[in-house]
Amino acid sequence: MARIAYLVSSAKEIELADGGRHTTGYFAEEAVKPYERFVDAGAEVVVLTPDGEPPFADPYGLEPFFHYPEPDQDFFASVTRTFHRDPDDIRITLHQNTELGLVAARRLAERLKTRGFSPVEAHALVSKAARIAWREDRQLADVMTDDGLDGGLPAEEIRAAVAELDAASRQLAADRKAKLDAIPGFRQPASLADLSDEQLAEFDAVFAPGGHGPMVDLSDNPDVARLLKVLHDKQAPIASLCHGPALLLSAPEREDGQWLFDGYRLTCFTDEEEDQTEPGKLGLPWYVDTALKNAGAVFDDGPSAWVSHVVVDRNLITGQNPASTEATADALLKAVGQR
Template sequence: MARILIMMTKSAKLGLLDGQDHPSGFWAEEFVVPYERFIAAGHTVDLATIGGTPPTPDQGSLSPTTIGYTRPAGSPDHDAENAAHYREVIDSLELLRKPMNLDEIERDDIAGYDGIYISGGHGAMDDLPNDPHVTRVVNWILELDKPLAVVCHGQSALLGLRDGHSRWPLEGYRMTAFSHDEEMVTDMAGKLPFVLQVELERLGSKYEKSPDIWGSCVVEDRKLITGQNPYSSTALAERFLTKLS
């Protein structure tokens, strides 16, 4: 069976352009759904954050109302059931209370994993883009040619990458991430420090998205697998498991 490392944000907030700190964290669905699929497939899962800080779930991602808002129109309504399940899993996992310290992970540690998954949530925009330890680890993942799955705002961890010629190593890759259209219908529209889709396109990615807002979209290019939004978590996890096999 495979060894999988999950990387995620430690931030419980996101600083906005209006000077306010917006309560945030990791998005429950984007962690719980892939985690449960990895475990069900018999794989070993480790979890790491910057500084080994226990991550905070975004309370919106545990609200049936918000969960219902962040899925495509007409999709099945299991929002209350899902919210309760996500909370139960998050509250029960020692993995979340005592994560590994990403700062202390070495290249040989990454070499020992079969694949890496970066979970999302708006909190990821706060700490993942500019942290040197995150950038170092993701560079090792690319150098070692490990399967890398990233969802929603987790793609923030890709922004700081540069190769030996100061170029973005993912230039020309097909990928997706939380879209500008989706950001515009959140309560942070116009206040975000950056828009992930815009930044990925600026760096040279070939950005793709679902034709429907909140629709599932998963893009695979070489060893990189990206998911657009929370509703993409299931398809992303399944594609990642296929890649590992």
Template sequence: MTEALFVVSAADHWTLQDGTHHPTGFWAEELVEPYTAFDEAGYTITVATPGGRTPVVDPASLEPDTAGGEDRAAALEASLHNLHPVLEHAVPLERQRADDFDLLFVPGGHAPMEDLAVDEKFGELVRHFVDSDKIVAMVCHAPAALLPAFASGGRWLFEGYRLTSFTNLEEAQAGLADKAPWLLQDRLQEAGAVFSSEDPWQPHVVVDRGLYTGQNPASSRPLAERVVADVAGQGTTR
């Protein structure tokens, strides 16, 4: 049985450049699609959040204009309703060990930029996954959670890795680039990542060694399906 640690940010806001709080949380599609793909593949999924707090959905991700229409928004809302008992009983992230899992997955939304991006203990957990040659997968804004991961010598763990995330252009088109305290693409490149991107809003998945990243919400299902296919091909089970 494949054991997946599904880490969700517990932040309900993103602190903007001027100090105001922008309501956020996890992005619905980025949680629902990978969770569903892993569940369909028969994975045992452990949902963990900082402090074991119940995560909240970014309300914008359930608006028809951003979700892909009224039917799609309704379907996502129904899926989240079904997943509520799982999210409500999230376990404390601080108590999780890489030895107990086969892979790590983090969905996006701006929330990870508020908490996971500056969580040194989470960075250590990521390092343990990498040191054990286990898959680390993140989509959209979630690669912000790679930033606190450092090798034992102090070098950023993903320096020289090819990866992707929500791009500066997508942030600008979403209307938040001018308000952001920092832009994820810039921060990843400054840290030493080899950044890869496709046209805005198009699915794009990048795999480099054990790091799997997706560019945007549309990349959520393709990223999860790539993880499932590769785990099946490697025979990674516990």
């Protein structure tokens, strides 16, 4: 049975570029999904924070648009693939993904089918409306009602589908937070600082979820450096997600004077994605993407922002963003032989 160090930030605030403070922490989805996957696979998961303080869920990461139900996300992905002949040329921003009601497409298509539309016809109509909303920065509900693309649905029914998605997403966010609150390790984590190198060597892997918290207390931490060196020396998997790869900045130098992960291919939350987030718009003093490149990483990001992208180079596993959560967790399970 693999023993996984589940390293979570305990930070509650991050300093902005202007010297102000902003609430932060870990992202709930990125914390709960891998934890459950690892436990279900039979791994022993030991929750650690740098100082033994309980981790704090970033309120921003509990916003409903980070918790769309998977059937809605999957249907939306099938809709966005119709936006351009070449999927690699499609760019969906966080604003478009979260503020235009586009992810309600599945629920609208279901309502169209009750009006006699075939699944193909319903998909085609909502895709046409969604493409207009995407290109013109308009609400999907407004496009359907104002541009004659309602398919016979009353305006109130169209808006009810959008409201239904919002309610389902809020409930899913609350459910995930409740699951995390019920995990003993999240209530009383072990302190990384208190563990000896011999105890660290008992772990078979480390996983660090994201949220902006890792930028605060994992990126320049001597105890994180110890953990990375101990695991790297025995080529144990080192996995991190989204902002989690900030922990790699704590890694010590090799004997040749280069950063421990110099020349490794990796990914993380990109500067492009960061600029679309709430903290990014407020102004951060540094970006994880740029810092890792400057440290010596060979950066490998996905074809576009917000799509799932995982990079595995030797014992290093990194995931780009929240959409990469499951794939990053699965890559770690494969590496420790418990998938």
